[in-house]
Amino acid sequence: MSIRAVSPKFIFHTTFLLITAVAGQAKVSHAQVFEPVCQVSISSGFCKKESPSTGLLVPQVPEPSVYQASNFSTFERPFSVNSLWNIRPRQVAYGNVVIPESTYYPMVGTGKYSSTAFLGSPHDAEVIVYPPAGTVGVWDPDAEVNRASVTIPHWPTETVPASGTDGHADIVDVESGIIHSFWQLRNTDGRWTAVQYAWSRLDGRGWGDGVHYFQGARAAGIPPMAGLIRKHEINDGASQYNHALSMSLTYNGLSEYEQYVFPATSGDRTWKDNTGRIPTGALMMLPPTFDATKISNLDLRKVVNTLKTYGAYVVDRNVGTPFYIYVENGSDFNLHRGGWNSAVANDLQRIRAALKQVTYARDWVNGRGEPVASLEPLNMVSMRGPWRPIVKGETFPVFESALQSVVFGATNKAYTAESSSDRAISRVKWAKPVKGRLYEFRVEASNGGRAYLRYWGGGVQQFHSRALSNGETYRFRWPTVDGASILGTVSGIGEKTVIRAMLTEIAE
Template structure:
């Protein structure tokens, strides 16, 4: 990454933070402003308490960057009239990785492909496509057009446009960033840079170098649902996990930030902060700006002031959502995914397949003769997010939603011994279980003969006394 050079100056004061916001504000869950009002991206913390650890300098002693460089992303708006596009795998790859289903596909179909799509030219090759009609934001890794004119990528993810903008324990990879979100989350957008507002009305996104990031197993925290993998020759040596919120203290001296664009960022870091979503190489921190934004390099001495003052938020009293009301944290969070191989034990007709967009096992054609039985032994549906893995001795509610008469059960085993098997549950039925220590689970779905059908299951931790 490049160092930054100084640009023009303009003196502004901290009083601007209290000024009324100007200009029109786009609706939440749209191309201009992704995700729900109560998404953490669109919320700010109340009474944040900052830690003492400072982001260290890197071995190269480079300065931080805030830019729309080759490791950032563009965000492109799909229209209903846009034609579909097939995404092909890179050479020597078995397929395009669907990061939720965890399967490599021969091709991945994007229903509406904007002709203006241009991926970042850096090694990550990020690009995000917003399809409001489908309520999806697609995110790509290593996207590029090959010599044959075909689009190729290593991974494709998706997240609900009106959702949280972060992964969940059941759908843990929802974007191209290592921590689980899409690059659009926290991105300084082209239309925001010169909108006349004193700050960005959302949290920002940033990456840290190996020297600032903490090592596994403490390498990510909520709301991150994943993190960069460990590199043996270049381990993380810092104290900040991915998913951490970084902020400037309330007494930060804004009068020393005279560059207008940097001042707007600094104000945002004082109110909303920036979430750590990725790892970079040799830059203390990088804050991402949408590719194509009217942006220029920031003055290095002023960037260093921000570098010296940024701290991790270690506690707070809650959040105020983007609509101005107190954010209510989500409860009854499902930690179970039905991804994985569903082995057919018996049945005639097409097998059911996991569908990422409905998070269900689906049979899209009729089955005949007798009940189709499929089992999932993959052990890929639980524990992908460490902070949401089932805990020994805790009570959980296993629930089923189904169509077409499908029933499902869950069997819990320790070693090779099944310690608990639920009843076969139909639509709207549930059962409470106590999770054993060192347990894994497998699942069986039973579909009677007939037409299309589906089954969806959830596993939710119960609060004490419930």
């Protein structure tokens, strides 16, 4: 069962994972000491705090990569080569918090709350997804609107959402390079309905950013196929999976102090109900001293090798399972094949006790074995609006999620509109400007469109970028006084105008 409210202001997301197939004895959780998470550089996405003087460990080195550039950003291997899903840390520091025991044993597998990725080809027909009867629309958390319907250009005929209350399903449209992600997707007598829809790019980061902050149906704001153990990987002959995995924790494991940390952009609405210390977005790994050769089940050993090399990101919450690592539905993956396997269950408990949160990583290597110096800067200014015209009654732009831009229709003169909403600058806590740091404001616009950013604080205007045209930039230090940001757009004349602004930190 999941709880989400369809609201234009908030995203309510709590995923409850009910495991009935594999039951264990009830356990009592133990109090733990709070472990502060690593502070993150907005410009790089890596830890910004000082390197620990001692305690850095080198994770397991994987077998040589067989992947080329063309292998990434595909249905079989989603996201860019430098996505956090496809890179692994070298020299890391671990926290001390232990995932506690809970009602059931840990699990790696398929299930009602896992998911499936479906491939949409150019030959598949278009399908319209409607809101369930009695609801106001399909909730689009990016645009923050309820849509009367969502049209998917290429809908695979074999699409079957997960049977649990979450009803997860990801549809990958290879023609557009878009992952369409649904929550509570259902097919009733040939009519498709969903409570929520979000999208992400197949060649993207695999995580939300400060602006396009909700890109899938998981609580962390990601598509369920991210980090999923896929059907085609299970028997590929490799000793490990060549990407980070995705996992959920239950209430006594998830943090009551932190709703989410980088790279997650969202978390469960009811995160205050948690009693643990590990936040959504945390990277969990097995230390290099964990002996994988003592894992007799080869399918589980492959998971262990992956946890020692890439780790698993915490992306959701379940009920009663200490950790649940997701395997794609429709696969033949089963650690308890033929019935309950006590050896596997005991090994899962050993893995639980050994998993630790990564609190520092000195450097990273991508899926081709290449060092990754930094991640791309992440945008912090949103075109979401709402927009108001400078002159009452005049034309103002409309936000288009697919473009992450605003669009003015055809105009007979230049119109100006502003957004002073608190959404103009990212609400994601790790993606906010920091006082005194250097930033660059950049504009992309068609048809002579322009955009500007200004800031009022301390009773005066702290800065004004002026209206910048396509490709122009403005560098400044974020004011040290509290205030309010105002984002402005100016249309071109004639045909429609598309405008997008970007605000990124500049490394010094």
